[in-house]
Amino acid sequence: MYQHAEALTRLMEQFARLPGIGPKTAQRLSFYVLNKMNPVEVKNFAQALLDVKEKITVCPVCCNLTDITPCRLCQDEQRDQSQICVVEEAQDVLAIERTREYKGLYHVLQGRISPLEGKGPGDLKINELLKRLQTGKIKEVVLATNPDVEGETTALYLLKLLKPLGLRVTRIAHGIPVGGDLEYADIATLTRALTGRREV
Numbered sequence: 001m002y003q004h005a006e007a008l009t010r011l012m013e014q015f016a017r018l019p020g021i022g023p024k025t026a027q028r029l030s031f032y033v034l035n036k037m038n039p040v041e042v043k044n045f046a047q048a049l050l051d052v053k054e055k056i057t058v059c060p061v062c063c064n065l066t067d068i069t070p071c072r073l074c075q076d077e078q079r080d081q082s083q084i085c086v087v088e089e090a091q092d093v094l095a096i097e098r099t100r101e102y103k104g105l106y107h108v109l110q111g112r113i114s115p116l117e118g119k120g121p122g123d124l125k126i127n128e129l130l131k132r133l134q135t136g137k138i139k140e141v142v143l144a145t146n147p148d149v150e151g152e153t154t155a156l157y158l159l160k161l162l163k164p165l166g167l168r169v170t171r172i173a174h175g176i177p178v179g180g181d182l183e184y185a186d187i188a189t190l191t192r193a194l195t196g197r198r199e200v
């Protein structure tokens with residue numbers, strides 16, 4: 001069987017390993033790199049791939065992804081230091097920031113309770129969250145896990161832990177379709193979900 005030059009085949013194989021990219025797309029992308037991108041663009045692309053693994057770490061305070069410690073959000077004194085919004089993943093922080101509705105701090109759990117994925121509370125950054133609450137500065141915790149089964153389970157678990165601490169605990173409203181993903185919610189829907197959050 002005819003095969004492309006080895007370097008081209010290797011690039012196709014690498015693209016095909018990415019989620020949502022089948023062999024046809026992998027081939028199209030590889031030819032694009034070969035024919036349409038100049039050497040500087042290709043170098044920048046390759047460097048960006050290396051940098052994302054080498055320079056990004058986890059913020060020791062909020063567990064968000066960052067290239068400085070603590071992260072920019074934790075360092076920003078303009079933000080409301082009395083609120084923490086708890087989300088599953090770093091992408092959710094970006095989604096909520098896009099709404100410009102929320103001005104407080106964040107905490108990234110780095111996952112959700114999901115027996116199917118073999119993830120329990122011990123796998124999440126919950127102890128880190130509890131430690132932050134000990135300072136007494138936090139007045140409200142917004143539970144912004146996804147509105148699906150795992151997200152609700154995680155929110156309920158956190159509620160049981162947080163309620164005895166005498167904090168205001170709120171849950172984002174169901175503006176987001178059940179089973180939906182925060183990351184993919186449109187800005188208007190997510191804004192409604194945040195403003196409509198209710199005490200739980």
Ligand code: ZN
Nearest residue numbers: 059062071074
């Ligand atoms: Zn941080």
